[in-house]
Amino acid sequence: MNKFITIMKAWGIASFHNEEQKQLAEERMEVCNGCEFLGEINLSDVSGNLIDNYFMCRGCGCPIKTKIYTPKSSPKEHKCPQGKWID
Numbered sequence: 001m002n003k004f005i006t007i008m009k010a011w012g013i014a015s016f017h018n019e020e021q022k023q024l025a026e027e028r029m030e031v032c033n034g035c036e037f038l039g040e041i042n043l044s045d046v047s048g049n050l051i052d053n054y055f056m057c058r059g060c061g062c063p064i065k066t067k068i069y070t071p072k073s074s075p076k077e078h079k080c081p082q083g084k085w086i087d
């Protein structure tokens with residue numbers, strides 16, 4: 001599976017997920033919360049006003065709130081770049 005397709009699927013599942021997908025995402029988020037690669041990003045406008053704040057995986061550069069919805073069936077290399085997720 002192409003990585004771009006995996007990312008698009010993760011975004012879709014993040015918006016429309018079933019209970020099993022939600023539970024898997026929550027389990028992954030628990031792992032990410034204890035990970036040294038989780039980083040907070042603050043986006044500011046040219047005046048320095050905060051316009052957005054989110055967390056990303058510094059291992060792959062993906063926003064974590066959608067990455068945790070990476071399909072279970074995806075190749076291992078599309079999931080946690082450090083291999084920390086169980087599934």
Ligand code: SF4
Binds near residue numbers: 056057058079
């Ligand atoms: S996806 Fe993996 S490497 Fe990235 S923050 Fe989560 S546990 Fe850490």
